[in-house]
Amino acid sequence: MSESGSDLDATEHTALMDGHIAEARPDRELAERIARKRKTKSDNQRSYGSVEQIEGGPSGASIAQQPRVPAAPVEPQIEELELKYGARHVIKLFVPVTLCMLVVVATISSINFYSVKDVYLAYTPFHEESPYASTKVWNALANSMILLCVIALMTVLLIVLYKKKCYKTIHGWLILSSLILLFLFSYLYIEEALIAYNIPMDYITLGFVLWNFGVMGMIVIHWKGPLRLQQAYLIFIAALMALVFIKYLPEWTTWAVLAVISIWDLVAVLTPKGPLRILVETAQERNEPIFPALIYSSTVMYCMAAASPAPGAAGERELRPLQPHGTVEGEGRDGTEAGGGEAGFDAAWRERRDEGAAPRRLRVDSAPPRYVTRLDPPHAPPHAPDLDEEKGVKLGLGDFIFYSVLVGKASSYGDWNTTLACFVAILIGLCLTLLLLAILKKALPALPISITFGLIFYFATRSVVKPFADALAAEQVFI
Numbered sequence: 001m002s003e004s005g006s007d008l009d010a011t012e013h014t015a016l017m018d019g020h021i022a023e024a025r026p027d028r029e030l031a032e033r034i035a036r037k038r039k040t041k042s043d044n045q046r047s048y049g050s051v052e053q054i055e056g057g058p059s060g061a062s063i064a065q066q067p068r069v070p071a072a073p074v075e076p077q078i079e080e081l082e083l084k085y086g087a088r089h090v091i092k093l094f095v096p097v098t099l100c101m102l103v104v105v106a107t108i109s110s111i112n113f114y115s116v117k118d119v120y121l122a123y124t125p126f127h128e129e130s131p132y133a134s135t136k137v138w139n140a141l142a143n144s145m146i147l148l149c150v151i152a153l154m155t156v157l158l159i160v161l162y163k164k165k166c167y168k169t170i171h172g173w174l175i176l177s178s179l180i181l182l183f184l185f186s187y188l189y190i191e192e193a194l195i196a197y198n199i200p201m202d203y204i205t206l207g208f209v210l211w212n213f214g215v216m217g218m219i220v221i222h223w224k225g226p227l228r229l230q231q232a233y234l235i236f237i238a239a240l241m242a243l244v245f246i247k248y249l250p251e252w253t254t255w256a257v258l259a260v261i262s263i264w265d266l267v268a269v270l271t272p273k274g275p276l277r278i279l280v281e282t283a284q285e286r287n288e289p290i291f292p293a294l295i296y297s298s299t300v301m302y303c304m305a306a307a308s309p310a311p312g313a314a315g316e317r318e319l320r321p322l323q324p325h326g327t328v329e330g331e332g333r334d335g336t337e338a339g340g341g342e343a344g345f346d347a348a349w350r351e352r353r354d355e356g357a358a359p360r361r362l363r364v365d366s367a368p369p370r371y372v373t374r375l376d377p378p379h380a381p382p383h384a385p386d387l388d389e390e391k392g393v394k395l396g397l398g399d400f401i402f403y404s405v406l407v408g409k410a411s412s413y414g415d416w417n418t419t420l421a422c423f424v425a426i427l428i429g430l431c432l433t434l435l436l437l438a439i440l441k442k443a444l445p446a447l448p449i450s451i452t453f454g455l456i457f458y459f460a461t462r463s464v465v466k467p468f469a470d471a472l473a474a475e476q477v478f479i
Contacts, residue, residue: 090434093395094427096235096296100400101423103239104246104408113192114247115412121248123147128250140252144260147253152264155275163282171222174293178221178237182214185240221293234296238397242404246412254409258451261402265445280443290394297394399446406454417469418461425457426450 108114120127123146126139161170187210194201217237220230249257268276283290403426411419429450437444472478 090431093430093434096231097395097400097403097426097430098423100235100238100242101404101407101426103236104242104404105411105419107189107193107239107243108246108408108411111192111196113188113196114243116247117250119248120250121147123150124248124250124253126250126253128252136252140250140256143250143253144256147257148260148264151261152268152275155268159275159278159282162279170291174291175218175222178218178293179214181237181240182217182233183210185244186210186213189240189243230292231296234397235400238296238400239404241397241401242408245401245405246408254405255455258402258406258455262445262448262451265398265447269443269445276445277443294397295394296397296400395446399450402447403450403454406451406458410458413462415462415466417465418458421457421461421465422454425453429453 124143125146126143128136128139130136130139158170158173187206190206190210193199216225216229217233219225221233221237245257246254265276268274269280271277279290289295407419407422407426410422427450429452430446432449433444433446
């Protein structure tokens with residue numbers, strides 16, 4: 001390389017460019033000039049790369065170091081990003097949970113069908129018909145324990161099927177449940193809504209609407225569809241299940257079930273042998289998403305069945321080269337493929353080459369190479385997908401159901417103060433759960449804190465606040 005002044009200036013200029021690193025000169029004068037210019041930069045300016053001389057190496061050898069980011073400015077940025085990401089998590093959970101509870105409260109307030117107790121579930125044989133409170137208490141506890149045993153048995157069965165990789169059985173089970181909800185219970189809901197709002201509709205139109213509604217729901221839940229549409233169907237299914245529990249559970253059994261199911265959720269997620277914890281850990285080990293019919297997700301989450309690889313494939317996919325000129329049928333005598341040519345050159349080119357055409361020469365410039373560096377975020381690897389697309393908020397549909405059962409049951413008594421108190425208590429509990437999730441960084445149950453706060457607010461408001469407000473209203477005292 002020439003030692004002229006123009007070469008020195010050009011080399012120095014390329015070494016100082018943002019995002020570029022060139023070959024460094026060994027001259028001490030050039031190194032000192034570069035060092036002086038770098039010292040004049042402000043301390044808070046980001047350094048995109050540096051060039052260091054190798055000790056003991058040849059005079060022209062150098063190492064292009066990776067970009068270094070000072071630790072002090074990066075940590076506040078990471079904390080700020082985590083806070084913003086956590087705030088988006090809270091908002092993305094508040095909206096669907098609020099919508100689900102609003103659907104249940106609006107239905108309870110406008111349709112009397114779900115407030116009338118005339119039929120009960122088969123899992124609640126004690127109907128609390130005794131006038132004594134003690135009898136109602138043990139009836140409610142017995143019903144809740146029976147229902148809890150059924151839920152625990154179904155959960156354990158699901159875990160066993162998942163551990164044995166019986167995906168088709170699980171899909172069939174979930175598809176059957178979705179069919180019942182989207183067709184049978186949706187038909188009852190639409191029929192009662194039409195009666196409540198006095199809207200005339202013939203059975204042909206009702207069947208046409210119900211068929212399109214159910215088929216579209218099956219497609220977006222169990223296959224593919226727009227994210228917003230999938231989320232809307234999952235919220236509606238959770239609201240339907242909450243209305244079914246409110247309708248077919250006895251009065252005191254509903255509150256006992258909420259308390260018992262919160263304790264079960266705590267045990268099933270946090271204990272080492274808890275079924276829900278086993279389910280989450282197994283899904284993480286297999287790098288598979290949990291079934292979309294059981295989980296509300298803020299990102300697109302399709303559940304694809306795992307296909308077994310061919311024998312001898314060792315679980316890897318085979319990559320085949322593209323053949324733009326046809327399939328390969330054999331190789332020529334010179335080792336080239338008969339259909340694809342020699343590295344993409346066709347037969348006409350080879351004929352011109354064999355006829356003695358003047359060879360073309362390839363000129364290679366000896367200019368020094370220039371290397372471009374890219375500064376990636378310190379918390380994400382190169383080529384990492386978008387965090388919002390990869391991570392996303394996921395909450396079990398069971399949490400939606402029991403949140404809505406609590407608020408819907410409170411609204412069935414016609415006291416809006418109690419309903420609002422339960423609504424606020426559930427959102428506060430959800431915030432605390434997300435806060436603990438950010439601190440502990442492991443799977444946590446979403447029911448215990450919210451349901452506990454909801455039950456406390458419900459009984460405190462109904463026993464203390466409501467009588468106090470009624471007494472003030474009777475005395476015409478307004479606060």
